[in-house]
Amino acid sequence: MATLEERLKQQARALGFELVGIAPATQADGFDRLRDWLNRGFAGTMEYMHRHGEARRHPSSILPEVRSVIMAGMNYRPGERGRVSAPREALGALTRPRSPEGRISCYAQGSDYHDVLLDRLRRLLDWLRQERPDCSGRAVVDTAPLLERDFARRAGLGWFGKNTMLLNKRLGSYFFIGALLTNLELACDAPHTASHCGTCTACLDACPTQAFVAAGVLDARRCISYLTIEHRGDVPEELRHGLGNWLFGCDVCQDVCPWNRKAPPGAEPSLQEHPELVKLDLIEILGLSEQGFRHRFRGTALFRAKRSGLLRNAALVLGNNGDASALPVLRHALEDPDSVVREAARWAIDQISERMKEEG
Numbered sequence: 498m499a500t501l502e503e504r505l506k507q508q509a510r511a512l513g514f515e516l517v518g519i520a521p522a523t524q525a526d527g528f529d530r531l532r533d534w535l536n537r538g539f540a541g542t543m544e545y546m547h548r549h550g551e552a553r554r555h556p557s558s559i560l561p562e563v564r565s566v567i568m569a570g571m572n573y574r575p576g577e578r579g580r581v582s583a584p585r586e587a588l589g590a591l592t593r594p595r596s597p598e599g600r601i602s603c604y605a606q607g608s609d610y611h612d613v614l615l616d617r618l619r620r621l622l623d624w625l626r627q628e629r630p631d632c633s634g635r636a637v638v639d640t641a642p643l644l645e646r647d648f649a650r651r652a653g654l655g656w657f658g659k660n661t662m663l664l665n666k667r668l669g670s671y672f673f674i675g676a677l678l679t680n681l682e683l684a685c686d687a688p689h690t691a692s693h694c695g696t697c698t699a700c701l702d703a704c705p706t707q708a709f710v711a712a713g714v715l716d717a718r719r720c721i722s723y724l725t726i727e728h729r730g731d732v733p734e735e736l737r738h739g740l741g742n743w744l745f746g747c748d749v750c751q752d753v754c755p756w757n758r759k760a761p762p763g764a765e766p767s768l769q770e771h772p773e774l775v776k777l778d779l780i781e782i783l784g785l786s787e788q789g790f791r792h793r794f795r796g797t798a799l800f801r802a803k804r805s806g807l808l809r810n811a812a813l814v815l816g817n818n819g820d821a822s823a824l825p826v827l828r829h830a831l832e833d834p835d836s837v838v839r840e841a842a843r844w845a846i847d848q849i850s851e852r853m854k855e856e857g
Contacts, residue, residue: 501628502684508624509569512617513765515668516570518652518686522563522678525644526651528554534714541718543727552642559643560635560678565685567677568645568652569621571614572763574671575603575770597823598776599814602722602746603671605798606770612796613767614638614675622677634679649674653686656693659712660700660750666693669760670751673768693756700750706739721747725810726802731840737813744777744810745799774799779818780826782811783842808833809841816845819852 499507502519509517525531531553540546552558556566604610618636626632637643646663650656654674655665662670701709708719717723721743724732732740751757763769774797785793790804799807812830815823823845830842 500684504628505567505621505625505683509567509621512620513571514569514617515572515764516568516654516665516672516674518568518649518654519683520566520568520648520651520688521685522556522566524555525553525647527644527647531644539710539714539716539718541723541727542729543717543723549642553644556643556648556676556678559637559641560633560680562633562680563678565679565681565683566648566652567621567679567683568649568654568674569614569618569677570649570654570665570668570672570674571610571617571765571768572668572672572761573604573607573610573765573768574669574757574760574762575606576762597779597815597818597820598742599744599779599782599811600742601744601774601777601799602748603751603770604673605746606774607768608771609796609798609800610673610768611638611640613765614673618675618677622679625677625679625681629681632679632681634677634681636675636677638673638675643676643678645674645676648676651685651688653689656689656691657713658700658754658756659694659698660704660709660754661713661715662751662754664693664754664756666756667760669757670754671757671760671763697755699753699755703749703753705741705747705749706736721749725806729803729806730837732809732813734844737844738817740810740813741817742814744779744782744814745802745807779811779815780823783808783815783823783826783830805835805837808835808838812838812841812845816841816848819849821849821853824849 506517535547535550556563615636615638622634622636649663655663658664664670706719706721708716710716721740725743725745787804794800815827827842827846831839833839
């Protein structure tokens, strides 16, 4: 007869998780690294990382009676329609766009992954409670103070790449992870102890803003994903050209990773690209009111950036594009009620005007 752990994994796969493993609920392996990272200021303006820093030491801060952490991964790699490949020799084109469209990170092109994974993990918890009525638990996807990658590695799901992403031999890095914390004492899987990156530094070399201080160490303050999603306020001027045409997030360090070349596309329909989110019209974005922004992006990952951040990003990308047809909407944005949007629009106008002078 199959063990509870074997049946649990079978149920997780039936719910759409390609990866599943079990880790012991002890102190997070990377807690000291996290504390050093925070002390070095690499979290930028993500104050919540500091506020909840100590809580990330042990999963008992989330579930006091926790004994085991079930880690599950779901593939979101898009098909070719939603993916723009970025071989190393083509990266220059990504940072010198001429199109009025903005690129969206692959992870944000489908439904909000928080909702999708939480639903499946809660269904897995319901199943576990039927098997073991004494079970208590909590599902976590990116919104609780848990070092999820640490427990995913400990559960055997993969290793940490030099770009800090969790890598799996079969799925590469295009997969979401979520955790199910439980009071049950489950048999744990062997941790993933080896690294399979070798001497490859493709991800480090390709970063348009040189955000990696060293292999495995990311300075979020220079990361395009951080700047376009998490950061509030003005983007430092010296990093604006590095944004290229990234409106929300960035996939460059994943695009160049050899482990992603043969990774299969995801099978979960809700995580696959929505046509209207593959690329976005920057001029349309810059014209959105607060109400229009909420109507357009509520229920998607782009809502995270808020109107101020997304319109700021749109203006900066238009400045990088250098397309004079954007000048009318940028001039209109100079009267926006948000000072961050106004400042980005002014910079973009200056960039386009300078390019027009150079081109005669």
